[in-house]
Amino acid sequence: MRLITVRYQSSIILNHFEGLKLTLASLKISYLEQLNSKIFALLPTNFTCLKIDHLIKRIGMRGETVIFGHKKSDIRRFLEFTRLLS
Structure with missing residues (x-):
C-alpha cells in the first residue's frame, strides 16, 4: 500500500510541474505579445x-x-x- 501511495504522490507532483512548465511558456508568450503591441503603439508617436x-x-x-x-x-x-x- 505504501508503494502505491508514493507512486500516486510522485505522479501528482510530476503533473504539477508539467502544468507549471506550460503556464510559464504561456506567460512568456503573453508577455512577448504585450511587449510587441506596446512597441507598435509607440512607433507612430516617436x-x-x-x-x-x-x-x-x-x-x-x-x-x-x-x-x-x-x-x-x-x-x-x-x-x-x-x-x-x-
Missing part, C-alpha cells in the same frame, strides 16, 4: 513618418480620393482602428 496622416499623404491621396470604393476618411478610420487593436 517617428512621424509612421503616422497615418503622413502615410496617406505619402501615397498621394488628396481630398476625397477614392481607392477601391473607399474614401480617404474611411481608410484613415480603418487604419486607426487596426492600430488600436494591435
